[in-house]
Amino acid sequence: xxxxxxxxxxxxxxxxxxxxxxxxxxxxxxVIGEGTQIGSNVTILEGVRIGKNCRIFPxxxxxxxxQDLKFKGEDTLAIIGDxxxxxxxxxxxxxxxxxxxxIVGDNCLIMAYCHIAHDCVVGNNIIMGxxxxxxxxxxxxxxxxxxGACLVHQFTRIGSHVMVQGGSKIGKDVPPFITAGREPxxxxxxxxxxxxxxxxTNEQIRDIQDVYRYLYQSGMNTSHAVxxxxxxxxxxxxxxxxxxFVKNSPRGIIxxxxx
Numbered sequence: 339x340x341x342x343x344x345x346x347x348x349x350x351x352x353x354x355x356x357x358x359x360x361x362x363x364x365x366x367x368x369v370i371g372e373g374t375q376i377g378s379n380v381t382i383l384e385g386v387r388i389g390k391n392c393r394i395f396p397x398x399x400x401x402x403x404x405q406d407l408k409f410k411g412e413d414t415l416a417i418i419g420d421x422x423x424x425x426x427x428x429x430x431x432x433x434x435x436x437x438x439x440x441i442v443g444d445n446c447l448i449m450a451y452c453h454i455a456h457d458c459v460v461g462n463n464i465i466m467g468x469x470x471x472x473x474x475x476x477x478x479x480x481x482x483x484x485x486g487a488c489l490v491h492q493f494t495r496i497g498s499h500v501m502v503q504g505g506s507k508i509g510k511d512v513p514p515f516i517t518a519g520r521e522p523x524x525x526x527x528x529x530x531x532x533x534x535x536x537x538x539t540n541e542q543i544r545d546i547q548d549v550y551r552y553l554y555q556s557g558m559n560t561s562h563a564v565x566x567x568x569x570x571x572x573x574x575x576x577x578x579x580x581x582x583f584v585k586n587s588p589r590g591i592i593x594x595x596x597x
Contacts, residue, residue, distance in 0.1 A: 353390075365401070371420070385413065385432045389420035389444070397427040404431045404456030406474060412438075419444035419462065426450040433457045436475060449486070467504060479514065481536060497583050499536065501529045511587040513553075514579055515546045524595040525554045546576050553584070554594035560584060 343360040346352065350368040358364070359378040368382055371390035376382070380394050383401035394400070401416040403409060414433035418424070421444055428448050433439040436457045442448065443462035451469040454460060458476045466472075467486030477495040478484070484496070485504030496502070497514030506523045515533060519526045528547050548571055552563045564584060571577055584591055 359396075368401075383432075385415045386418070387415060388418045389422070391421045392418060393423045395424065395426045395428075395450075398424050398429070400424070400428075400430045401432050402429065404434050404474070406434055406456050409434050409456070414456075415439040417441045419446070422446040422448070424448045425452075425468075428452045428454075430454045431456045434474075443480070455492075461498070481532070483532070494589060495583075495587065498579070499529055499532055501532055508592075509589075510592045511583070511589050513583050513587075513591050515576065516550065518592060520595055523592050525550070525592060526595065542574070542576055545571075545574050546580070549577050549580050553580075553591075560591065 341358055341360045344358050344362040346364045347366040349366040350364050352370045353372040355372045356370050357375040359376060361379045362376050363381045365382065365384045367384045368386045370388045373391040374388055375393050377394055377396040379396045381399045386401035412435050416430050416432040417439055419442060422442060425448060427450055430442060431440060434456045440454060440456055440458050442454060442460045445462055446460060446464045448466045449468040452466045453471045455472055455474040457474055458472050460478045461480040463481045464478055465483045467484060469486055470484045470488040472490045473492035475493050476490050479496065479498035481498055482496050482500040484502045487504055488502055488506045488508060491509040494508055494511060496512045499515045500512050501517045502512065503519030508523055512518050515529055517526045517529045528543060528550065530543055533543055549567055552567045556563060558566065564581060567581060
């Protein structure tokens with residue numbers, strides 16, 4: 339259903355079951371999948387791809403050009419996956435030459451007033467609380483939860499199954515499976531409740547806890563802890579995910595509370 343009070347560029351490709359409310363603007367080079375609902379006063383600009391069964395609430399702006407002085411008008415994309423909800427006044431900028439696209443995955447909830455800057459990669463099943471702000475080229479892995487009003491520095495990565503306290507300033511990488519809080523942002527334990535909700539066994543959670551005891555409670559520096567983990571703990575999918583994350587972190591990971 340397309341409202342006559344909406345502006346839709348004739349080149350936009352919109353599935354027949356998309357609902358478009360009044361005062362929506364949809365630019366050229368836009369694709370919107372089946373079952374998606376576009377609320378009033380939403381602006382969807384050039385280069386946007388929106389999947390199936392999404393809900394976009396009033397006032398959101400998807401696909402505006404990057405707030406990056408290096409941007410020279412190159413053709414880039416902003417991609418929204420399936421079954422994702424974007425609440426009121428969220429802004430998602432499209433990519434630059436750095437990556438060519440900004441991505442928000444499937445089954446995400448992006449709450450009101452969030453900002454997702456150019457070239458961010460937001461995984462699947464992500465929750466971003468109200469007014470959380472992502473700078474450019476941030477990566478958030480699957481099932482992470484950022485509570486309200488978090489500020490995330492450019493190029494930062496947040497691991498899978500992480501829970502971050504509201505109001506946090508995130509300037510270092512946050513490794514997977516943990517909770518993070520306090521000021522400055524620090525390791526605050528394993529996200530055991532979230533992991534159990536997602537089907538992790540007690541054995542898997544114990545294995546994750548063993549890894550983080552080396553990283554955060556042994557008194558060793560990160561490099562030494564990684565060596566000891568590889569030598570002394572059995573290889574598991576979770577252990578290897580943590581090690582790969584830590585080894586590939588150019589910014590370095592957040593510290594423990596007592597470090």
